Amino acid sequence: MVKEIQFQVTPEQAVDSVFLSSRIKNDLGIKTDDFTFQWKKRSIDARKAAIKINCTFDVFIGEPLPVFDAEFNPGNVSESPEVAIVGAGPAGIYAALRCLELGLKPVVFERGKDVRSRRRDLAKLNKEMIVNPESNYCFGEGGAGTYSDGKLYTRSKKRGDVLRALKWFVHFGAEYDILVDAHPHIGTNKLPHIIVAMREEIIKWGGEVHFETRVTDFILENGSVTGVELNYKEQRHFENVILATGHSARDVFELLHQKGIAIEAKPFALGVRIEHTQDVIDTIQYHGRKNDEFLPPSSYSLVTQVDGRGVYSFCMCPGGIIAPCATAEGEVVTNGWSPSKRNNPYSNSGIVVAVYPEDFENSKDPFVCLDFQKEIEQKCWEAAGKTQRVPAQRMEDFVNEKQSKDFPRSSYQPGIVSVDLHTVLPPFIAKRLQQAFKDFGRKMNGYLTNDAVLHAPESRTSSPVQVPRNPETLEHVSVAGLYPCAEGAGYAGGIISAAIDGMKCADAIAAKYAGLKNN
Known part of the structure; x- marks a missing residue:
């Protein structure tokens, strides 16, 4: 039998498992000691001087705690249709992980360095004031969130499956508490290890991750994207490209505009x-x-x-x-x-x-807010x-x-x-x-x-530019196969909402393939 219970306790009582067990037993009227419990939600009520902790528990009577299920089910995609993912921030990484579940091969291009190599460039920035335009707090594996806090809460619960996105973080090494706390937070010191584990999973199942590889052009034909050109002049063919470049990739906005791919100024x-x-x-x-x-x-x-x-x-x-x-x-x-x-x-x-x-x-002018910034x-x-x-x-x-x-x-x-x-x-x-x-x-x-x-x-609160997309297909309004995604395109505002939008773009591509098969 599983029951849910809610009550308030003092901060001292909230860390006392013996007290919590007794309180749960008494409040639910449990007649046996054969029960276990785990936190479901935890928040602080500090509106009054007598500060309280709001507690929600799942209580398992006569049965053990359930085994944690991350709801992550990858498969080998080494021979599957390829999807280009431009950017290895939370949107790009989660899009790639979702591709593993959907039978699509993610090929991730990240202009910056891997998460550990970024540290040397950040040290130079902090100590010597040297800015590396390709490797900094915004560019590099994990994106801006990796070395700028790692807060995991989103104001909007309508963006998608927040709990599933959080579970994936736990699966790759985050503390279980992020599933419980009202304002979950991993921390800049712990995020790099999690990001590395995610990257290794992408590669393990047949995906690709390329660092210090910048997309310098989009190859278009008859209103569709057909590939990308990379900074070492190599061209690769892709029928689907997820654009997850983050809010600071100004050169990408300029490239889109030069190519006649619509962009708009955004608040x-x-x-x-x-x-x-x-x-x-x-x-x-x-x-x-x-x-x-x-x-x-x-x-x-x-x-x-x-x-x-x-x-x-x-x-x-x-x-x-x-x-x-x-x-x-x-x-x-x-x-x-x-x-x-x-x-x-x-x-x-x-x-x-x-x-x-x-x-x-x-x-x-699509650049009016960017120019002001x-x-x-x-x-x-x-x-x-x-x-x-x-x-x-x-x-x-x-x-x-x-x-x-x-x-x-x-x-x-x-x-x-x-x-x-x-x-x-x-x-x-x-x-x-x-x-x-x-x-x-x-x-x-x-x-x-x-x-x-x-x-x-x-000044980098969000992107000052939006890349318009079809709300149904999530493709760019005028370029088939191009999927503007997350913060850089104006559709997310933080790690979790960006991750969810990356997953949604992968879902949209899979749905397109499914539609083609059915036809």
């Missing part, structure tokens, strides 16, 4: 990345409790409307670090990440303002001395339009430079951020403090 968001100490955030969120062994480092989610425009927190990283995420010389970009334990002393989050094509005169990143690069140091300002100083004389600290390794951020952010961004910080200070008493430091810019 995105831009602002700053703010850093507090984790103690400050814990004190606010946990009603004075900090450094509590029974509570994880706290997070926050903030949103407000300023002059009819949304301003909100983005990619909040408890116990995290701010990282340099430029993909080319002549620009600076910030993002945040956390290790699995989230045990760094700082907390950071993007605070961003929505940006729309209609904000600009040439709103129909580039402009801000270049202005910040110039203002901070034309290196990977970033412009920075204390929070209250920014609100009061006063340049900061000094700083308490920053986790941003290349370094920060005092700049009045009103000189690098346009007024429609800066003024809204000013008001938003006041609003957030009222929502979280202590949030608005001059001990918090703003780093600019937070």
Whole structure:
């Protein structure tokens, strides 16, 4: 017999298996000791000073715990029809894994290096401020998520099978807890091992993975894709190409436009990345409790409307670090990440303002938002001395339009430079951020403090370009066999939603093959 039970406990009780067993037995009225239980869902209720843990358990009476089933069933595809997958981020990897189940051979082309080799380029970026345009925090095996936090939650449950996507992560080495926690997180230190295991599985079953291999052209014939050209001038024939290049592959957008393949400007968001100490955030969120062994480092989610425009927190990283995420010389970009334990002393989050094509005169230009993004990143690069140091300002100083004389600290390794951020952010961004910080200070008493430091810019929140596709077939609206996918094409917003979209594109290709066979 299997039963589900829900109740609240204190943080201390939530880690006490003896207490939980007794509570479950009493609440369900179980007359025997022959039962087992496992977590199904876990979340924190910190709305009141008496913090509680919301618990949901599956209870197995008179039977053992079930064997974990990842719902992953690959087969050998070495002689199967080939599918080109451009990009080895979460969308590309999950598309490839799904192909193994569907009897399709994935051939993955990744412009960057394998996940372990990327580390050397990231070290150069952090320590020597040298940007490798092909291997950085955005490009390389695993994509941007591998070395920029690994948060696995998505706001939308309508995108697809979230649980299945999470189960695949567990199958390849993630902790079972990601299936339980309301805001699952793997951590930048653990993700590389999982990504390697996924790649090895793709190769084991007959797929291909090629690193430092950039797609430089799409070969088209009669309105269909027939292959790709690679950076070493080799051409390979494919009838189906999944375009999973991520939100920062600007050269791909330019290539599509040059080829006459339709792209569109898309709304995105831009602002700053703010850093507090984790103690400050814990004190606010946990009603004075900090450094509590029974509570994880706290997070926050903030949103407000300023002059009819949304301003909100983005990619909040408890116990995290701010990282340099430029993909080319002549620009600076910030993002945040956390290790699995989230045990760094700082907390950071993007605070961003929505940006729309209609904000600009040439709103129909497909590059209008991308050009704006580039402009801000270049202005910040110039203002901070034309290196990977970033412009920075204390929070209250920014609100009061006063340049900061000094700083308490920053986790941003290349370094920060005092700049009045009103000189690098346009007024429609800066003024809204000013008001938003006041609003957030009222929502979280202590949030608005001059001990918090703003780093600019937070600009790679999502793709500023959309690659339009048919909502039924998922193919490009004018190019058969080309499947715009995930964040880079404007159809996802994070690791899990990108992974699910990769799976959906693989499903669409398999459905097309099935239709051809039936005809």
